[in-house]
Amino acid sequence: xxxxxxxxxxxxxxxxxxxxxxxxxxxxxxxxxxxxxxxxxxxxxxxxxxxxxxxxxxxxxxxxxxxxxxxxxxxxxxxxxxxxxxxxxxxxxxxxxxxxxxxxxxxxxxxxxxxxxxxxxxxxxxxxxxxxxxxxxxxxxxxxxxxxxxxxxxxxxxxxxxxxxxxxxxxxxxxxxxxxxxxxxxxxxxxxxxxxxxxxxxxxxxxxxxxxxxxxxxxxxxxxxxxxxxxxxxxxxxxxxxxxxxxxxxxxxxxxxxxxxxxxxxxxxxxxxxxxxxxxxxxxxxxxxxxxxxxxxxxxxxxxxxxxxxxxxxxxxxxxxxxxxxxxxxxxxxxxxxxxxxxxxxxxxxxxxxxxxxxxxxxxxxxxxxxxxxxxxxxxxxxxxxxxxxxxxxxxxxxxxxxxxxxxxxxxxxx
Numbered sequence: 263x264x265x266x267x268x269x270x271x272x273x274x275x276x277x278x279x280x281x282x283x284x285x286x287x288x289x290x291x292x293x294x295x296x297x298x299x300x301x302x303x304x305x306x307x308x309x310x311x312x313x314x315x316x317x318x319x320x321x322x323x324x325x326x327x328x329x330x331x332x333x334x335x336x337x338x339x340x341x342x343x344x345x346x347x348x349x350x351x352x353x354x355x356x357x358x359x360x361x362x363x364x365x366x367x368x369x370x371x372x373x374x375x376x377x378x379x380x381x382x383x384x385x386x387x388x389x390x391x392x393x394x395x396x397x398x399x400x401x402x403x404x405x406x407x408x409x410x411x412x413x414x415x416x417x418x419x420x421x422x423x424x425x426x427x428x429x430x431x432x433x434x435x436x437x438x439x440x441x442x443x444x445x446x447x448x449x450x451x452x453x454x455x456x457x458x459x460x461x462x463x464x465x466x467x468x469x470x471x472x473x474x475x476x477x478x479x480x481x482x483x484x485x486x487x488x489x490x491x492x493x494x495x496x497x498x499x500x501x502x503x504x505x506x507x508x509x510x511x512x513x514x515x516x517x518x519x520x521x522x523x524x525x526x527x528x529x530x531x532x533x534x535x536x537x538x539x540x541x542x543x544x545x546x547x548x549x550x551x552x553x554x555x556x557x558x559x560x561x562x563x564x565x566x567x568x569x570x571x572x573x574x575x576x577x578x579x580x581x582x583x584x585x586x587x588x589x590x591x592x593x594x595x596x597x598x599x600x601x602x603x604x605x606x607x608x609x610x611x612x613x614x615x616x617x618x619x620x621x622x623x624x625x626x627x628x629x630x631x632x633x634x635x636x637x638x639x640x641x642x643x644x645x646x647x648x649x650x651x652x653x654x655x656x657x658x659x660x661x662x663x664x665x666x667x668x669x670x671x672x673x674x675x676x677x
Contacts, residue, residue: 301344301374301377302341302344302345304370304374305340305341305344305368305370305371305374306341306370307370334367336367336368337367337368337369337371338367338368339368340358340368340371340372341368341370341371343357343371344371344374344375344378347374347375347378348378348382351375351378351379351382351383352379352383352387354375354378355375355376355378355379355387355391358371358372358375358395359391359394359395359398372395373423373424373427374427375391376388376391376392376395376424376427376428376431377427377428377430377431378431379391379431380427380428380429380430380431380432380434380435381431381434381435381438382435385432385435388428388431388432389428392424392425392428395424396420396421396424399420399424400417400420400421404417468647468650471647472593472647472648472650472651474530475647478526478530479597479600481522481523481525481526481529482526483600483603483604484522484561484562484565484603485519485522485523485526486603487565487566487567487603487607489519491515491566492507492512492515495507518564518565522561522565525561550588550589550592550593551580551583551585551588551589551592552573552575552580552583552588552591552592552615552617552623553580554592555571555573555591555592555595555613555615556571556573558592558595558596558599559571559595559599559613562599562603562611565603566608567599567602567603567611568608568609568610568611569599569610569611569612569613570610570611570612570613571613571615572612572613572614572615573615573616574614574615574616574617575615575616575617576617579617579621580617582617582621582676583617583621583623583676584621584675584676586655587623587655587657587674587675587676588623590651590652590655590657590672590674591615591623591625591672591674593648593651594625594627594648594652594659594670594672595613595615595625595627597645597648598611598613598627598670599611599613599627601645601668601670602627602629602668605631605632605668606629606630606631606632606668607632609629609630609632610629610630611627611628611629612626612627612628612629613625613626613627614626614627617676618676620676621675621676622673622674622675622676623673623674623675623676624671624672624673624674625670625671625672625673625674626669626670626671627669627670627671628663628667628668628669628670629667629668630666630667630668631663631666631667631668645659645661645670652672652674655674655675656674656675657672657673657674657675658672658673659671659672660672
């Protein structure tokens with residue numbers, strides 16, 4: 263299985279873990295722990311500084327003592343809450359809003375939450391909460407001005423203290439989004455390349471299966487016919503109903519079997535040559551032409567098959583048929599004869615091939631249906647592989663026929 267690509271919601275949430283290749287949240291890494299410890303240390307340092315330097319000496323109406331006593335505890339709780347900032351950024355940021363009304367020691371934790379929210383949630387959340395924090399804190403600079411700087415400068419400093427973590431967090435988030443997008447695109451490209459490679463492998467396997475079936479099934483069926491005829495004659499002779507096969511006839515039959523076996527090896531070598539050659543080359547396209555049909559039919563007739571070939575095309579028309587169309591027509595006739603030998607032995611087969619004015623080729627092959635006591639084993643690549651071959655050549659293949667007849671018809675563009 264490939265790497266899972268996070269969905270749209272994950273991309274919007276985008277914690278740092280989702281920028282990882284797996285796209286899954288994981289336990290804190292050493293880098294996460296380092297960042298958490300540093301941010302906690304900064305918040306704790308702010309808490310300690312504000313706890314010992316609370317500037318009430320210049321405030322006319324100082325808050326009550328109980329608020330001063332509660333302030334360090336609220337600030338400490340805010341600092342401790344930072345350990346859950348990655349998991350609950352929005353909830354913790356909501357909780358930080360009233361902190362600004364009661365404490366100054368927790369101000370560092372508030373700024374850390376602004377940074378966290380900007381990194382881990384969509385930007386409207388971070389901008390909205392930062393605006394709320396500014397609404398609560400900037401008026402404080404004018405209501406209780408510092409003796410060390412003008413109110414406007416103090417307000418600008420407070421605003422800058424909020425804007426810096428906001429901008430920093432947004433920059434981190436946008437970088438992670440960029441990394442996520444690049445990894446997602448790379449993963450999509452990788453998966454697409456794998457699919458194309460697998461599709462190419464499957465197509466090549468189908469091509470090899472078609473070629474192997476077309477060559478071997480045809481020749482092996484011829485061998486089966488000759489061997490079956492010899493076995494039948496011997497069985498009849500043993501039963502006393504036929505004359506035994508004389509040595510000359512036996513030698514002739516053996517020569518035919520040897521010739522067909524040798525021809526099968528030759529055609530297999532040609533097929534292997536085709537499979538090593540690009541599809542658009544002349545070597546791969548010119549293995550068989552319409553002119554080779556006569557030899558194919560003669561071989562079947564020599565094996566004892568009753569075949570009639572009708573070629574309705576002039577020499578010029580036959581020569582004008584393209585390499586792919588001619589090769590496909592040859593395979594159609596070859597497969598049709600093989601099927602007839604398997605499923606309708608000793609039945610006449612008629613083959614008609616015609617070439618139209620537009621160089622389109624029409625092939626028809628039919629034979630009577632019959633019942634075979636012991637059918638030949640099916641390879642599974644016969645008519646199905648033939649249909650694929652015809653489709654690749656831009657043609658159409660139809661099989662069927664009337665009662666008691668099997669018909670195979672194909673039409674191919676001649677170019």
